[in-house]
Structures are given as C-alpha cells and as structure tokens.
Amino acid sequence: MRPRRLHVAGFTCFADPIDIDFTKLDVFAITGPTGAGKSTIIDAMCYALYGRIPRASDVRELLSHNRSALRVDLEFEAAGGVYRVGRAYNVVRKTKRDNTEAVTRSISPVVLEQRVEGEWVPLEGRVREIDDEVERIVGLDFDAFQKCVVLPQGRFQEFLAGDKKTRRAILKDLLDIGVYETVKKAANARHAELARDAEQTERRLREDYAEATEEALEATVAELAEATPARDAAVVLRDALTSALSSVHAVLAARKRRAEREEARKATLKEIEETKQLAADGVKRVAALKKDIAASEKQHQASPYDADRHNALSVGRSRALAMERLAGELAQSRRAADDASGVDAARAEAARVAERLAAAEASLTEATSAREAAERADAAAHVREGLRPGDPCPVCGGVVGKLPKAAASALANAKRTESSAAAAQKKAADDARAAQSALERAQGALATAKEHLARVERDAAEAGRELAAVLPEGVAPDAGAIGKALAVQEEARTARAAIESKIDGLRSQLAGLEPQVNASGAALAGLAAKADELAREAAAAGAEGDAGMAKLRALAEAQAWGEELALIERKETPQQSFERKHAAATQDAESLAVRVTQLTDRAGRIRQAIARAAELRAEARAHRERAALYHELGLLLRDDAFQQFVISTAMVALAETATVHLRDLYDRFEMTVDEGEFKVIDHWQADTVRPAKTLSGGETFVASLALALALSERLPELRSASASRLESLFLDEGFGTLDPETLQTVINVIDRLRQDSRMVGIITHVPDLAQRIDQQIVVQKSPAGSTIEVRGVLAAAEAPAGMPA
Numbered sequence: 001m002r003p004r005r006l007h008v009a010g011f012t013c014f015a016d017p018i019d020i021d022f023t024k025l026d027v028f029a030i031t032g033p034t035g036a037g038k039s040t041i042i043d044a045m046c047y048a049l050y051g052r053i054p055r056a057s058d059v060r061e062l063l064s065h066n067r068s069a070l071r072v073d074l075e076f077e078a079a080g081g082v083y084r085v086g087r088a089y090n091v092v093r094k095t096k097r098d099n100t101e102a103v104t105r106s107i108s109p110v111v112l113e114q115r116v117e118g119e120w121v122p123l124e125g126r127v128r129e130i131d132d133e134v135e136r137i138v139g140l141d142f143d144a145f146q147k148c149v150v151l152p153q154g155r156f157q158e159f160l161a162g163d164k165k166t167r168r169a170i171l172k173d174l175l176d177i178g179v180y181e182t183v184k185k186a187a188n189a190r191h192a193e194l195a196r197d198a199e200q201t202e203r204r205l206r207e208d209y210a211e212a213t214e215e216a217l218e219a220t221v222a223e224l225a226e227a228t229p230a231r232d233a234a235v236v237l238r239d240a241l242t243s244a245l246s247s248v249h250a251v252l253a254a255r256k257r258r259a260e261r262e263e264a265r266k267a268t269l270k271e272i273e274e275t276k277q278l279a280a281d282g283v284k285r286v287a288a289l290k291k292d293i294a295a296s297e298k299q300h301q302a303s304p305y306d307a308d309r310h311n312a313l314s315v316g317r318s319r320a321l322a323m324e325r326l327a328g329e330l331a332q333s334r335r336a337a338d339d340a341s342g343v344d345a346a347r348a349e350a351a352r353v354a355e356r357l358a359a360a361e362a363s364l365t366e367a368t369s370a371r372e373a374a375e376r377a378d379a380a381a382h383v384r385e386g387l388r389p390g391d392p393c394p395v396c397g398g399v400v401g402k403l404p405k406a407a408a409s410a411l412a413n414a415k416r417t418e419s420s421a422a423a424a425q426k427k428a429a430d431d432a433r434a435a436q437s438a439l440e441r442a443q444g445a446l447a448t449a450k451e452h453l454a455r456v457e458r459d460a461a462e463a464g465r466e467l468a469a470v471l472p473e474g475v476a477p478d479a480g481a482i483g484k485a486l487a488v489q490e491e492a493r494t495a496r497a498a499i500e501s502k503i504d505g506l507r508s509q510l511a512g513l514e515p516q517v518n519a520s521g522a523a524l525a526g527l528a529a530k531a532d533e534l535a536r537e538a539a540a541a542g543a544e545g546d547a548g549m550a551k552l553r554a555l556a557e558a559q560a561w562g563e564e565l566a567l568i569e570r571k572e573t574p575q576q577s578f579e580r581k582h583a584a585a586t587q588d589a590e591s592l593a594v595r596v597t598q599l600t601d602r603a604g605r606i607r608q609a610i611a612r613a614a615e616l617r618a619e620a621r622a623h624r625e626r627a628a629l630y631h632e633l634g635l636l637l638r639d640d641a642f643q644q645f646v647i648s649t650a651m652v653a654l655a656e657t658a659t660v661h662l663r664d665l666y667d668r669f670e671m672t673v674d675e676g677e678f679k680v681i682d683h684w685q686a687d688t689v690r691p692a693k694t695l696s697g698g699e700t701f702v703a704s705l706a707l708a709l710a711l712s713e714r715l716p717e718l719r720s721a722s723a724s725r726l727e728s729l730f731l732d733e734g735f736g737t738l739d740p741e742t743l744q745t746v747i748n749v750i751d752r753l754r755q756d757s758r759m760v761g762i763i764t765h766v767p768d769l770a771q772r773i774d775q776q777i778v779v780q781k782s783p784a785g786s787t788i789e790v791r792g793v794l795a796a797a798e799a800p801a802g803m804p805a
Contacts, residue, residue: 001138001149002727002759004082007073008044013037015064015785020777022759024793027750030730030763031770032779037786038763041777042150042730048074048085049134050142051110051127059089059107064785068092077727078137082115085134149712150730160704161693164676171647180646184637191630198623201616209616212609220606224599231592238589241582244555244564248575251548258541265534272527279524282517289510296503303499305492312472313486319467320479326460333456336449343446346439353428353435360421360428367418374411650718651678657710658703665749666702678707698745705731705749728759740768747772 002022009017014037030038043053047062056062063070073086088108096102112130113120123133135141140149171177387393391400467477475485552574556564561581564574636642655671655678662669670681678692680703695703712729743766750762750773761777764770775792 001076001078001140003045003074003076005073005075006041006045006048007071008041009072010064010067010070011044011047011072012040012062012064013781013786014040014044015067016787018788020788020790021793025759025761025775027760027773028762028775028777028792029770029773030761030777030779031765031767032786033781034765036779036781038765038779039732040786041779041788042732042761042763044072045074046142046145048072048087049076049138049145051087051131052142054146060105063089063091076138078139081137083137084111084113084115084120086111149728150732160678160707161691161695161700167677168647171650172643177643177646180637180643184634187630187634187637191627191634194623194627194630198620198627201620201623205613205616205620209609209613212606212613214610217603217606217610220599220603224596224603227592227596227599231589231596234585234589234592238582238585240555240559241578241585244552244561244578245575245582247548247552247555248573248578251545251552251573252575254541254545254548258538258545261534261538261541265531265538268527268531268534272524272531275524275527279517282513286510286514286517289506289513293503293506293510296499296506300496300499300503303492303496305489305496309472310486310489310493312470313475313482313489316467316471316475316477317479317482317486319463319470320477320482323460323463323467323477324479326456326463330453330456330460333449333453337446337453339449340446342442343439346435346442350432350435350439353432357425357428357432360425364418364421364425367414367421371411371414371418374414378411648673648676650714651676653714653718654707654710657714658706661706661709662703665706666699669699669703671703671706678703698741702745702749727757728761730761730763732763743768 004021004023006020006022007017008014008019020041030041032038043055046053052059053062059070068091070089071086072088073084075082075084077083087110090106090108092104092106094102094104110127110130112123112125112133114123115121123130125133138145387400389400389402392398393400464477471477471482472485475481552564555561556574561574564577567574567577651673655673658671662671668682668684670683672679672681672689674689680690680692680695682688682690692700692703708731709729747769750760762769762773770776773792776790778789778791780787780789
C-alpha cells in the first residue's frame with residue numbers, strides 16, 4: 001500500500017481542510033512541535049481505510065471543536081490498482097420551539113472507488129462489505145496496519161537489545177501469537193466437550209439400550225409366531241358366531257313380524273264387523289237428523305222478529321231520548337232570554353257614573369279658572385317660578401343672585417285644588433268607561449241568549465219531525481212506549497238466533513254422517529282386502545323364520561354346537577347361548593389381536609433400538625477419536641512447544657531479512673539469532689558474534705531500523721496475512737536521544753533509503769534531523785487548528801485533481 005493523496009477536514013486538530021500530495025515524496029519528515037498533529041496525519045489515513053484509529057473508540061471524539069462535519073479521503077495504490085476511499089461524519093443542530101437544541105448525528109456511508117482508464121468507478125456494497133474489500137486490497141487488517149506501516153522506533157530498539165521476556169512479549173504482540181493461545185483453549189474446551197458427549201452417549205447405551213439385542217428380537221418374533229394363528233382362529237370363531245347371531249335375530253324378527261301381522265288381521269276383522277253395524281245405525285240417524293231440521297226451519301219461519309222494525313225502534317229510541325234533552329234545554333234557554341235584569345242594573349250604574357263624571361269635570365273647570373286667576377294676581381311669583389341662582393333675569397336681563405324665600409300665596413292652594421280635581425275627573429272618566437263596557441256586555445249576553453233560544457226551538461222542531469218519520473205505525477212518539485216495543489223485538493231476535501244455531505248443528509251432524517253412511521260399502525271392501533294382505537304377510541314371515549332355523553341347524557351341525565343344536569331341534573331359539581359364546585369369542589379375538597399388535601410393535605422397536613444403538617456406538621467412537629485429536633492439538637499449542645517454535649522461526653526470518661537491509665545500510669554487520677537473542681556478526685572484528693546490546697547508539701539505531709524494515713516486509717507473511725509488499729512505512733519518533741555523531745549516522749542511513757522504491761515517512765520533533773531531510777511536511781498548531789506546509793517539493797495551491805473539496 002502506498003498513499004497518493006490525502007484530504008482531511010474537521011478531523012481532530014485539523015479543523016480546516018488540508019491536502020497532502022504524496023506522489024512526489026519518497027523519504028520525508030513529518031515535523032512540528034509536540035501536540036501539533038504529526039501522528040494525526042497517520043491517524044487520518046488509518047481512519048479512511050478502517051473507519052477507526054487506535055487512540056479513539058468513538059467517531060464523535062474525532063470531530064474538531066466547533067465543527068459540524070468531518071471528512072477524510074485517501075487515494076492510494078495497492079494490489080496493482082489505484083483506489084480512493086472516503087468517510088464522513090455529520091452533526092446537525094436545530095433549535096426547537098422550547099429553545100432546547102436537537103442534535104442529529106449521522107455517519108455517511110463509506111465510499112470506495114477504483115480508477116479505471118482515467119475514471120473513478122464506485123465499488124458497490126454495504127459498509128461491512130466495503131471494509132472487508134479494503135482489507136483485501138491493502139492486504140492488512142487494522143491491527144496489522146498499525147504494526148507494519150507505523151513503526152515505533154524506540155520499541156524496536158528495546159526489541160533488538162532487551163531481555164528475552166520483553167522481546168517475547170513484543171513479538172507475541174506483533175505476530176498476534178495470542179491467537180494460538182485462543183486456539184489452544186478452544187481445542188481443550190472442545191476436547192472436554194467431546195469427552196462429555198462420548199460419556200453421555202455410552203451411559204445412554206448402558207441405560208436405555210441394554211435390551212436392544214438380537215436374542216430379545218428372536219424371542220419376540222417366536223412369541224409372535226405363536227400368537228398370530230391363535231388370533232386368526234379366534235377371529236374365525238367370532239365371525240361364525242356373528243353369523244349365527246345374525247340368523248337368530250332374523251328368525252326372531254320374522255316370528256315377531258308374523259305375530260304382528262296375525263294380530264293386525266284380527267283387529268281388521270273386528271273393524272269390519274263394527275263398520276257393518278255402524279252402517280245400519282247411520283241410516284236411521286240420517287233420517288232423524290233430517291226430520292229435526294225440517295221442524296226447526298218451521299219454527300224459524302214463524303218467528304215474530306222483524307229486522308226492519310227492530311232497526312227503526314232502535315233509531316226512534318235514540319231520537320226520543322234526544323227530544324227529551326232538547327226539551328230541558330229549551331226551557332232553560334227561554335228563562336235566560338226573558339231575564340233582562342242584568343241589562344237594567346248595568347244601565348242604572350252607567351247613569352250614576354255619568355253624573356259623577358259631569359260633576360268632576362265641572363269641579364276641574366272651576367279649579368282651573370281659580371288657578372289662572374291666582375297666577376294673574378301673583379305675577380312676581382309666576383316670574384320667580386323655575387328660576388335658580390345664576391339664571392338670567394326675565395325682567396332686567398341681569399344675573400339672578402340669591403333668591404328671596406317665596407311667601408305662601410293663594411296660587412299654591414289653587415294649584416293643589418286643580419291637581420285634586422284633575423285626579424277626581426280622571427277616576428270618574430275611568431269608572432264611566434268601565435260602566436259602559438259592563439252595560440255593553442250585559443246587552444250582548446241577553447242577545448246571545450235570545451239567539452240560542454231560537455236555535456234550540458229550531459232543533460226541537462226538527463227532532464220531532466225526524467222521530468215521527470222513523471217510528472213504525474202504532475208506536476207512540478214516547479221513549480217509554482218505544483222501549484217496550486224494542487224489548488219485544490230483542491226477545492224475538494234472541495229466540496230466532498237459538499233456532500238458527502240448532503239448525504246449523506243438525507246440518508253439521510248430517511254433513512259428517514251422511515258421507516260415512518254412503519261410503520260404508522267401499523270401507524268394508526278395503527278392510528277385507530287389508531285382512532287378506534295381512535294373512536299373506538304372516539305366512540311369508542312364518543316361512544322366513546323356518547328358513548332361518550334351517551340355516552341355524554346347518555351352522556350348529558358344522559361347528560358342533562351341541563347345546564344350541566338341541567335347542568333348535570326343540571323348536572327353541574338359542575339366542576342367549578349364542579350371545580354368551582359370541583361375547584367370549586369376541587373378547588378372545590380382541591385380546592389376541594392386541595397381543596399380536598404389541599408383539600409386532602415390540603419387534604419393530606427392538607429392531608430400531610438395535611440400529612440406533614449401533615449409531616450411538618459409532619457416534620461415541622467418533623467423539624472419542626475427535627476428543628483425542630483436540631487433546632493432541634492442545635498439547636501441541638502449549639507455550640513451551642508450538643508458540644515457542646513460531647517465535648523462534650519468526651526471529652530467524654526477521655534476522656535474515658534484516659541482514660539483507662544491513663548490507664545496503666551498514667554492511668559491517670549481519671544479524672543472527674542465538675539462544676533466543678538477536679546477535680550481530682561484526683565483519684570488522686573477524687566475524688565476531690556480538691550481543692546486540694554491545695552496539696553503540698548509532699549502530700543500535702541502524703540495526704533496529706533494519707529489523708523494523710524486515711518486520712514491515714515479513715509481518716504480513718508471519719501473521720498469515722497477504723504477502724504483498726509494503727510500499728510505505730512511517731517511523732514514529734525515537735530520535736530525540738541520539739547524539740550528533742549517531743544522528744549523522746542515522747541521516748546517512750535514511751539517505752540510503754532513497755535508493756529503494758518505498759516511501760518512508762519519519763515523524764520527529766528533532767529539528768536537526770528534520771533540517772537534514774529535504775522533503776518535509778511541517779505541521780503548525782494554533783488556537784484555530786493545525787495547518788500543514790509541504791517543503792522540498794512543488795506543492796499545489798489547491799487540492800489535486802480528482803480529490804474532493
């Protein structure tokens with residue numbers, strides 16, 4: 001993997017966008033003060049590739065202060081292609097109506113693109129699928145990337161010259177050897193699980209399948225061979241007895257039917273005799289009914305009841321009663337029309353009130369004249385009346401001051417007298433109007449009474465004429481006489497109704513009896529035919545019973561049923577005997593059938609159990625074999641065996657690759673492994689083998705750098721990851737403790753790295769080291785956020801083509 005371009009915005013200390021073009025960088029320094037964000041550049045690349053960084057577990061921790069969006073885009077070369085991956089995180093803040101803030105956070109979908117023929121082509125997929133694709137392209141997972149691409153230089157010096165325990169711990173961490181411990185624990189757990197499964201299976205064989213043997217199967221099959229013929233014989237006997245019972249039931253049914261038919265024939269013959277007798281009696285009864293009907297009809301014709309006369313008398317009585325009511329009303333109306341006393345009294349009262357009104361009006365006229373005379377006599381008092389202090393004087397026009405108290409005069413008395421006279425005149429006028437209204441009402445009432453008298457007289461005359469028109473001849477127009485005549489008609493009507501009811505009853509009897517008498521001949525013929533048919537059915541039933549007995553005799557002889565055969569010979573029915581035998585045979589057949597079914601099922605279960613037991617024994621053997629395999633794997637993966645072998649092999653591989661780099665960097669030394677420690681072969685001292693801890697500071701740096709380069713190349717292979725070559729690596733710090741001479745050695749080594757095609761970034765805050773490296777990415781920090789400056793190459797003022805803004 002080799003980075004090409006990096007775009008960062010809103011990412012930790014880089015609040016504002018920065019763009020870095022790596023395409024013209026080979027060996028360069030990333031320099032700046034502590035805390036400026038040198039390592040953040042590496043973190044940004046890691047976040048773009050894997051969506052996380054080692055120093056933060058939550059993406060919210062990566063968002064710059066006072067920023068609402070984070071974006072990182074990395075263009076890189078890997079696996080023979082050019083790719084671009086981008087990730088973003090956004091925060092939207094809105095103020096709600098209650099002035100509280102609503103915060104919405106969202107992680108934008110990761111975007112992975114590949115450059116094909118000059119165009120960016122997106123690689124589709126979900127986030128997890130794209131993350132897996134990035135790991136496939138880069139050839140390293142997150143942990144391997146951190147250990148292979150970003151090399152902590154100081155830790156490799158400790159790895160080179162430290163004690164065995166420290167070196168072993170570092171190498172286990174770098175090689176992720178802990179996975180073997182996990183596999184060992186899993187193997188031991190699986191061994192225990194399989195051993196338990198085998199024991200459970202074997203215990204189940206002992207407890208549940210102890211009788212699943214061929215001997216048990218043979219015994220069950222033999223018992224079944226004996227029970228099956230016995231069951232078949234019992235079924236044959238039961239079926240024969242069932243047939244016999246069926247024949248018995250048929251014989252009994254035939255005998256019952258014969259008895260029923262014979263009894264029915266006797267009843268029919270009796271009915272024939274009764275019908276003949278009824279026919280003779282019916283002729284006499286019909287003649288008597290006809291005679292009674294003729295006599296009743298004569299009585300009906302002689303009845304004095306006259307419906308018209310009855311109706312006329314009913315209407316006449318109603319009108320006579322109405323005439324009596326009108327006579328009373330007429331007398332009352334005449335008294336009211338002749339009474340004029342009310343009118344006379346009202347007229348006298350009106351006259352008296354009129355006199356009082358004339359007197360009151362004269363008194364009012366006199367009082368008014370007296371008041372006017374008094375006003376003329378008291379002009380000053382008249383002028384003063386109504387004035388108030390401050391009003392204009394009606395005489396002189398000046399302003400009226402304090403008014404003198406008016407003395408009592410005749411004018412006031414005249415006004416009071418006039419007021420009293422006016423009130424008396426008003427009351428007299430009201431009384432006169434009331435008296436006149438009373439007179440008019442009395443006169444109206446008298447006129448109404450006279451009109452009512454005339455109307456009643458007309459109604460009485462009309463009622464008399466109507467009564468005379470409806471009354472039959474010879475009946476007086478009197479309610480009593482009319483009532484007596486009506487009572488005679490009511491009595492005659494009741495008697496006539498009784499005669500009519502009697503005639504209806506007689507005719508009903510005749511209507512029911514006469515057809516019976518007429519049909520008696522046909523009924524007798526039908527009854528005779530019915531008697532003959534019943535005689536034939538009785539004979540057929542007797543023959544059917546005889547045939548059934550013959551069948552029973554043959555069956556009893558065939559089955560050797562002596563008791564039943566004797567009963568048949570005595571013309572007796574052996575029903576009870578057959579029922580007892582049939583019940584016993586049925587019980588035997590059913591019990592034997594159940595026994596055969598049980599034995600058949602038992603044989604089937606034993607066969608299944610034998611087969612299942614064989615499967616369980618094979619399963620237990622398989623569990624034991626696999627348990628032994630996992631046990632052996634657990635033993636092989638112990639710390640003192642397999643893991644030590646892996647560590648030793650890795651150290652040898654690293655030493656060989658480090659020696660290749662030492663030939664280019666500092667050919668005085670070769671690296672080897674002896675007794676679990678890194679040692680150097682010093683060609684300047686006759687190939688003496690020296691412990692790495694005897695090297696000087698500069699020599700230690702060169703050796704540890706070679707070892708770091710070796711690890712960056714071999715670690716993917718040693719971790720069982722992709723074996724692709726790493727085209728870039730970053731050395732993080734480790735140079736602050738070097739003296740000037742050693743530092744110069746380091747610089748010389750770094751210059752030699754330029755001859756390789758790989759990109760090497762050195763993260764340092766040592767000014768002397770940074771100044772001696774031409775290509776630099778200088779990180780500067782400020783309160784507003786960090787910025788970068790690329791030195792030693794032509795840096796574009798804007799983002800490179802193809803990178804997002």
